Amino acid sequence: MVRISLDLMGGDHGPQVIIPGAAKALERHPDIRFVLYGLEAECLPILEKYPKVKAASTFHACEIAIAMDEKPSQALRRGRGKASMWQAIDAINRNEADVVVSAGNTGALMAMSVFCLRTMAGIQRPAIAAIWPTLKGESIVLDVGATIGADAQQLMDFALMGGAMARALFEMERPTIGLLNVGVEEMKGQEDVKEAGRLIREANLDGIDYFGFVEGDDIGRGTVDVVVTEGFSGNIALKAAEGTARQIAEYLRAAMSRTLLAKIGYILAKGAFDRLREKMDPRKVNGGVFLGLNGVVIKSHGGADAEGFAAAIDVGYDMVRNGLKAKIETDLDKYRATRAPEGTPTGAGGEV
Structure with a gap:
């Protein structure tokens, strides 16, 4: 129950x-x-x-x-x-x-x-994670509005929580994680983003597979299972994608009703348009998850x-x-264990 x-x-x-x-x-x-x-x-x-x-x-x-x-x-x-x-x-x-x-x-x-x-022990700020439809299925994008201007450690926390959510939602063992950036080259981007990449890479956790930097067009492609960013850019990306979907839908509706031939073409291709409408229906991916x-x-x-x-x-x-909260706590404990001096307790009762 x-x-x-x-x-x-x-x-x-x-x-x-x-x-x-x-x-x-x-x-x-x-x-x-x-x-x-x-x-x-x-x-x-x-x-x-x-x-x-x-x-x-x-x-x-x-x-x-x-x-x-x-x-x-x-x-x-x-x-x-x-x-x-x-x-x-x-x-x-x-x-x-x-x-x-x-x-x-x-x-x-x-x-x-x-x-x-x-918030959970060790988590500085919560994040809102959105489920994003892609060419390959679905991805998770976080943060989409809770934390504006996240620092490197907070982005690291988002990566851990997003990975746990991907395992809970998609039932995969090692989701791929990407950091949203202005380019895929290591020298590009803000210092906090570059430092977060170093933290994720060096943590080498069992539960995630760090892909590297991804760009905005990689979100819709489904290049990675989890896209990590701070709340300002994440929220803009989310609203831009929703607006673009509505814009395309309006374009199609106008084009299909313009001429008699277009209307006949719509009837002949109705099955394909119905599948497209299903894919673009924002109701199907409703529900942001507050993580942390x-x-x-x-x-x-x-x-x-x-x-x-x-x-x-x-x-x-x-x-x-699928035990989201327990998965996040387990990943946080594993990460703390990689940073704690030998013999230091790292349980969920407090931050190391």
Whole structure:
């Protein structure tokens, strides 16, 4: 059984999308049990329409919903202990849930997650990891917005956490890791990126295979399983890719409706266009993973529909079933062991 805590008030549509999304996820994973947090008057009438979700859930009424445009500091002060977002996160601390999924305010969710769950021993800053569709399948890109201007050690931490996530999500023994840079040559790039490359290379860990530097076009090619960068460039890359996908879709739609011959051609090639639409559907890869916390937190797009939110739940389910947190802790311990003086303890209880 996988226990999933849901912030029903998050996102642009709240329980009107999240509860139907939970129903779709439950169909795919009957062993899910939900712990639901939200405003009673808004949530219970919708929950009554989905008896299977209601039967597999425990509902907790909350006093406050965090607005999508609320400042993280304000949300933390106003919502601590009371908001549906806080309560959903704290369910992990209370051992009532294995993972939390929210479509709410990203800044507020990160602030509350760090404050409530704390970072793992040895991790300076958390990261948001995105699942990225590629020509070869899927890759993981991190950080896509949590840590702006990461230093070399933080990039090293991201590489460890991204590698653990790849093993949990893709079930591979040695995922390939690449550092996003302005070129593949060793002399190019910022000093922090070059130093991070040296740290990863010298660590020589069993769980990852360091590829070297990769460029922006390598992300879509699927050159490596995990692309590591800091949050500023990662977020720009993510938004640029999403915008490009929408742009191409609009171009195709306009081209296929321009003339009668184009419309006939679309009908003849409809199967191919349907497969393309499936590949480019952002709902299928919805769900950013907050890495580096003492608990698994999944961030759904705020504007996701029910299918998109169900995909975010699927990601959380896979992270729990495949032991993401334990894999990250194991990799961190192995890395500390390579740096610790002989005889120094390196357990998860503290930083070396």
